[in-house]
Amino acid sequence: MAKLTVVEAINQALKQAMASDDRVLVLGEDVGKNGGVFRATQGLLDLFGENRVVDTPLSESAIIGASIGLAVYGLRPIAELQFEGFAFGAMEQLVTHASRIRNRSRGRYQCPLVVRIPYGGGIHAPEHHSESNEAYFVHTPGLKVVVPSTPCEAKGLLLAAIRDPDPVIFMEPKKIYRSLREEVPEEEYTIPLGQARVVMEGSNVTLIAWGAMLHVALEGARLMADRGVSCEVLDLRTLSPLDTDAIIESVKKTNRAVIVHEAQRSCGVAAEIAARINEKALLDLEAPVERVTGFDVVMPLPKLEQRFLPDARRVADAIDRVMSA
Amino acid sequence: MPRTIAKDFRIEWLQILDEHGNCDQSLRPALTDQQIKKLYEELVFARTFDEKAFKLQREGRLGTYASILGQEAAQVASAFALEPGDWMFPSFREPGASFVRGLPPRMILQYWAGDERGSNIPEGQNDFPITIPVGTQIPIGAGAAWGAKLRGDKIAVLVYLGDGATSKGDFHEGLNLAGVFSLPVVFFCQNNQWAISVPLTRQTAAQTLAQKAIAYGFPGIQVDGNDAFAVYKATHEALARARAGGGPTFIEAVTYRIGDHTTADDASRYRSKETVEQWKKKDPIDRLIRYMISQGLWDEAYGQQTAANARARVEAAVEELQAIAPPQPKDMFRFIFQEMTEELREQMETLLNGNGRSH
Secondary structure, three states: OEEEOHHHHHHHHHHHHHHHOOOEEEEEOOOOOOOOOOOOOOOHHHHHOOOOEEEOOOOHHHHHHHHHHHHHHOOEEEEEOOOHHHHHHHHHHHHHHHOOHHHHOOOOOOOOOEEEEEEOOOOOOOOOOOOOOHHHHHOOOOOEEEOOOOHHHHHHHHHHHHHOOOOEEEEEEHHHOOOOOEEEOOOOOOOOOOOOEEEEOOOOEEEEEOOHHHHHHHHHHHHHHOOOOOEEEEEOOEEEOOOHHHHHHHHHHHOOEEEEOOOOOOOOHHHHHHHHHHHHHHHHOOOOOEEEOOOOOOOOOHHHHHHHOOOHHHHHHHHHHHHHO | OOOOOOOOOOOEEEOOEOOOOOEOOOOOOOOOHHHHHHHHHHHHHHHHHHHHHHHHHHOOOOOOOOOOOOOHHHHHHHHOOOOOOOEEEOOOOOHHHHHHHOOOHHHHHHHHOOOHHHHOOOOOOOEOOOOOOOOOHHHHHHHHHHHHHHHOOOOOEEEEEEOHHHHOHHHHHHHHHHHHOOOOEEEEEEEOOEEOOEEHHHOOOOOOOOOHHHHHOOOEEEEEOOOHHHHHHHHHHHHHHHHOOOOOEEEEEEOOOOOOOOOOOOHHHOOOHHHHHHHHOOOHHHHHHHHHHHOOOOOHHHHHHHHHHHHHHHHHHHHHHHHOOOOOOOHHHHOOOOOOOHHHHHHHHHHHOOHHHHO
């Protein structure tokens, strides 16, 4: 088994999916000769040719609109939107068509489309290159939203997304593209969408996170372990559909929950998770559910981004609060 | 160094059958007498359906309806040029095209009556359902054409849009992409002069819409949209070129929306009766009748029979509509994903068990 980074694992998944299914094609800005600005599509053009690895015009709505047409026609497009801030240009196509064509046509048409979106902060990038807009997609019926947190997770979830019959927004945390490396099985494998995983078992408090924030949550858990608090850490993997059962099962065990995300606080995914805990496990709670999130401000430029992003200290403080409630 | 002309472009205008029924036989498309009669019958059916749908809305049996009065030739004659294997992407004002394609007329009524099952296009008919957000179907149609090209299918895609859509970003993005990849797609613009209350002069300062194609690197042509022969010929040529690998075409069909934008609109608030009356004289069906009379293809008896057939078909559609059981609340949940999620199942059960109300 080779030790791969997240971006290398994504690259391997794309190569394998394209080799095993000739309906799969990759399209987007700079995905061909350049291999993607993050090199996620590196080498694909040489392997599969310019009909299946396509540099498109700089045109987000056309990339997604055309991908919908390709998907409806029977192909399996994987579209790359270069940065999350540019996804808004494609939002109308995603919300008014990709997510709805199955419903509108009462099942006559489906849209098996994967939209890869590098997202999130911590890489010292310009405006619109560091944000977390997953909640917009989660709020849209008919879209699945997946966020990997490690190289192994990235490969298995991406292969599952490509085989899924519905549109999947696959959000890739830029911060961890190259910051971790682990052994990734060479063969094709899938991780089912909609299933969270317990990364660390514990008994006092449940930490819920996804993507790059999983690692911040783990760091917070380690800080608190030194102080004798046992954290259970849950990686949601899929934000839509949410694995409510896994969340509730863990909270019923620990009786406390802290949710961590980079995105702005109000109406962030943590709000939905907290509401579900309220609905299904309120009487099991020893303390109010805590959120550690970005603030309801515009994501700052690099000079201040570390003050915006949740860190292990803030996670530990929140754990402190639920433990002392 | 002298200033020179970098590129010089011209836009073709095509009219074959003028408003008096005079036909330029040298340009007339190769339609048999039977095909001309069929085209006429589809035009009459489209108008008959339109009148009935308008009345049904006024009676409260449809929620809204977007009339096609005056635009029948633009949509019927263009769809007449499609082959069964081709794909068609309508906006929301092309029921005439959908009927030519074989869509049961009941389904258009069902859609405007507020039932999604009206968009459940029958298997074998490669048409997209009605698209409401203006112009958003354009890149999707280009994508389907791209799929056909990649698969090596010798088919073409026909995408309908209105003059308002030419102001949208998706018009630019879709046509640009189609040009770059030389896709087998024909963009057919029914320029009916109005986007609700906003006239064409507020959509563009360009002299024609057709010239926009030049910037995307493929042919654009302006046709008399009330001339069924010109519409058919231009679309037939464009579709044939697309199927043969010749890339996209943009067709601007100049026509006029005789009716209101929809049944929720009152066009007398923003335009003069005189202009509407002028356009009524250019009626697409009247001029085809005049031509058919000159060719011995039309007499009173045939005209009456055609009208009676159209009325009967429309009435049958209305009866079908009335006979359909209402949709079930569970239908809201069934098509969000291929497999219903646990969360959706729970929400559905809350609704179906009546618990939703007691909370």
